[in-house]
Amino acid sequence: MKDATGSLDGLTLRQRIIAAALSLIAERGMAGVTMSAVAGDAGVARQTLYNHFPDVESIVLAATAEHAAEAWDQLQRVVAAAAGSRAKLEQLVRHAVAASGHGGHAGSLEAGLSAEAQEKLLDHTRKTRGAIAEILEYGAAEGAFRSDLDVEMAAMLIQYLLGSAGAAVGETGDVARVATEAVKVVLGAVD
Amino acid sequence: MKDATGSLDGLTLRQRIIAAALSLIAERGMAGVTMSAVAGDAGVARQTLYNHFPDVESIVLAATAEHAAEAWDQLQRVVAAAAGSRAKLEQLVRHAVAASGHGGHAGSLEAGLSAEAQEKLLDHTRKTRGAIAEILEYGAAEGAFRSDLDVEMAAMLIQYLLGSAGAAVGETGDVARVATEAVKVVLGAVD
DNA sequence: TGCTAGATAGACAAACTGTCTATACAATTC
């Protein structure tokens, strides 16, 4: 058994497959992601892919979903650790920018997925937005933020902004600077 | 000649092809966009597609580029018509939200394109960002906005926010409300 | 030792691609 549940250069086979798919998307676009190409890039036989994923879209979906789930866990911890609504929001922004930054453009791939696949990501979207809205709401009640914004809507816009901040990082290569400016924009917006 | 340069139900053949492709993406995702499917959806023979586009990605690229070019023209007019930096920025935001709203998720499809195709869209990205930065810069000098933001970076973030505002419209179906909140977020951010 | 799970290999029909040739038809030109 070469690599059943174990690892090769530190990664699960599943993770290697996902990584190969993401790299292919970045390079050739969604259309360039074929089972054969992923298999080649991941260094496994094409047949092996079918032991893990039924088709190409499942791989991309898994990549996005896994990334989202991981981001959610970290977000929870970061926000919980910060004291006060303002600090929580600032940490949330900084973390979201940093997280979406190192993962490439993964955050904005949703649009290329089928409607069905996109629904499977709704759960994470709702959870994250809820966390943002909660902070905004609590902060507004506390008087820490301005209260003339529709909380749900503001949370939605902030979420989109954070989602695409990763692309900004990719462009400038400077996570810290993007994060700082994003904090200014978001906190300025609610303060 | 059934439909050479003319129109069928008001649309150019080229426009019908692009519309079919966008509808297929929304429904089945990028992977679901095949020449055969587009042809079927657009109501033309598969062969005909090759008279207009060499491959599938070209269709998606054309859709995004055409949308971008059109948006840029309208943006220019809207911004020129508004008096004062603040009004210009407000009009820009309102317009961007409305424009990306009625066109579906078209704005965020870039991530699914190949690196080569994405470069072809850079021109529009730069032009739009320049317009935003110009307004911000002029407004800050005028004292109409706060001046502690990095103009280029703020312009970039605002641009991303506007790009994905279309998705928010799609979710809520309410262009006016999203636009109003987006104006608050953006103007609050620079004011 | 034998059993089992997972990776691999080869084969297969079906679908899609890009290209070719040929035909049909409308508009333009002579």
Add this chain to the structure above:
DNA sequence: GAATTGTATAGACAGTTTGTCTATCTAGCA
């Protein structure tokens, strides 16, 4: 009116990819 041109259409073609078989190999485990 006849010839020409531009575009849509139709059928055929080899090559590639897909998803699904069946079968074999190998490492770990009982």
